[in-house]
Amino acid sequence: MNTSCTECGATLAVPNDAIVGELVSCKDCSQEYEVAEISNGSVLLKPAEQVGEDWGE
Amino acid sequence: MKVSITFDRLRWEEKALSEAAEAAGVEATLVDSKGLIFEVPKKHPDLGDVVLQRCISHYRSSILTLMLEGAGLKVINSHDVAERCSNKLATSIALANAKVPTPRTFLALTSEAAEEAADKLGYPFVLKPFTGSWGRMVTVVRDRSTLQSLIEYKEELANPQEQHMYYLQEFIRRPPRDIRAIVAGDNIVACVYRIAPPGEWRTNVARGAVSKAFKPDTELKEIILKAAEAVGGGILGVDAMEPESGYLVHEVNNTVEFKGAQSAVDTDIPAQLIKYVSQVARR
Numbered sequence: 001m002n003t004s005c006t007e008c009g010a011t012l013a014v015p016n017d018a019i020v021g022e023l024v025s026c027k028d029c030s031q032e033y034e035v036a037e038i039s040n041g042s043v044l045l046k047p048a049e050q051v052g053e054d055w056g057e
Numbered sequence: 058m059k060v061s062i063t064f065d066r067l068r069w070e071e072k073a074l075s076e077a078a079e080a081a082g083v084e085a086t087l088v089d090s091k092g093l094i095f096e097v098p099k100k101h102p103d104l105g106d107v108v109l110q111r112c113i114s115h116y117r118s119s120i121l122t123l124m125l126e127g128a129g130l131k132v133i134n135s136h137d138v139a140e141r142c143s144n145k146l147a148t149s150i151a152l153a154n155a156k157v158p159t160p161r162t163f164l165a166l167t168s169e170a171a172e173e174a175a176d177k178l179g180y181p182f183v184l185k186p187f188t189g190s191w192g193r194m195v196t197v198v199r200d201r202s203t204l205q206s207l208i209e210y211k212e213e214l215a216n217p218q219e220q221h222m223y224y225l226q227e228f229i230r231r232p233p234r235d236i237r238a239i240v241a242g243d244n245i246v247a248c249v250y251r252i253a254p255p256g257e258w259r260t261n262v263a264r265g266a267v268s269k270a271f272k273p274d275t276e277l278k279e280i281i282l283k284a285a286e287a288v289g290g291g292i293l294g295v296d297a298m299e300p301e302s303g304y305l306v307h308e309v310n311n312t313v314e315f316k317g318a319q320s321a322v323d324t325d326i327p328a329q330l331i332k333y334v335s336q337v338a339r340r
Contacts, residue, residue: 021067021089034067049066053216054115056190056263057294057310 001043007031014043023048058338059105060085060331063093063121065112069316070327074109077327083335085109090117095124107131107338109292111312115143115188118312133337134291134311141288142311144187145224148288155287157280158305160298161227168208171223175204181228186219190310191263194219197228229298229305235260236297236304238273239315239326240285241333247315247322248273248281262317270321280304292330 001014010028014035018024022035024045033045060078062085064071071087078085088104090112095101101124108125110132112118122136134142141147152159163178165171175182181199184207189195198204214220234252238245247270254265262268273281281295284306294313297306315326 019067019072019087021064021087022072023067052114053193054188055066055113056115056193057312057314 001038001041003043003045005029005031005033006047012045014045018043058083058107058335060107060109060334060338061088061104062086062109062111063088063090063104065090065114065117068113068314070314071111073319073327074111074331077325077331078334081328081331081335083331085331090121093121095128097124097127099128101125101128101130104130107133107334109133109334110139113312115139115190119143131337133334134293135289138289138291138293139311142293142309145185145308146187148309149224149226151287151289152284152306152309155283157284157287158303160229160305160307163223163225165223165225167221168212168223171208171225172201172204174223174225175201178225178227183226183228185224185226187222187224188218190261192259192261195259197258198225226307229300229307231298231300233258233260234266235307236271236273236277236299237268237318238281238295238297239313239318239330240281240293240295241330242290242336243282243285244329244333245273245278245281246329247318247324247326248277249318249321251317262314266317268317268321270323277304280306284309292333 003012005012005026008029025032032048034048036046037044075087122132125132149162163174165174181197184196184198186194234250237251239247249268251260251266253260260266284295285293288309294310296308297304319326
């Protein structure tokens, strides 16, 4: 499933077995996205949350 | 039996847990916590018999677990355990009270008191944030002038807990590695060394440490299980060090990451964790 990076416009290839919540990165600019929705072979991405001070184990 | 695995960032671990559940015939659903809405106290989405809490954000995890337990759901780990593990002072208190060997630790509530505590502890010592992970902002303080500089930096932080209060811990001379044990209930699922990368004293996998399997001796096994019990039990990552004087437990992690450990051991860690989740769900 292909879509475009909203940051740099490069083509973003999302694996066909991706699931909602999975993270994908733009190979060109490294912008990180989260898979928001998958329907009928098309994928909707949203920017992933940035690392927070309280993130961890 | 139905299990929900709540997350806010879908990592390898959560996918592996989901796959392990499927392989074990356990109905498990990955649930993005960022989309959940509750009406206090009891109206909530159908999350099944037990929730495996895997949020990466401590505060989101804590609030969500509080809500889930308030709604009557069983959560691994409980809110009490999560709070005890996510605050290093609370962990230290629990370990010390349970007589688990742990490094000498001081709390200071002002910068002046921090300097006094440092004198009592002696240099070098380790300054750690109360909340945080992956070795972030964990610093070896080698002399008073370094501490004074760190105090100036800390006073610029926005978080009042980290801005004005100080958690100081004895610097332990050890090999360039520590021990990570993954515990589920009273079972040590896996035990690995975490070997610090060149030029780094911290042994977090997030800092580039490499995992290597090893078999803990009887003494270490007892200490690991006692540490897990001291914080309240559940699925935990117990971190220990091995100075010449004997084992010391320095941290217990509530939402244990195990990708690094899995790369080093044959045991199927997610399968073992799901087995524990199933046992808890049946209780």
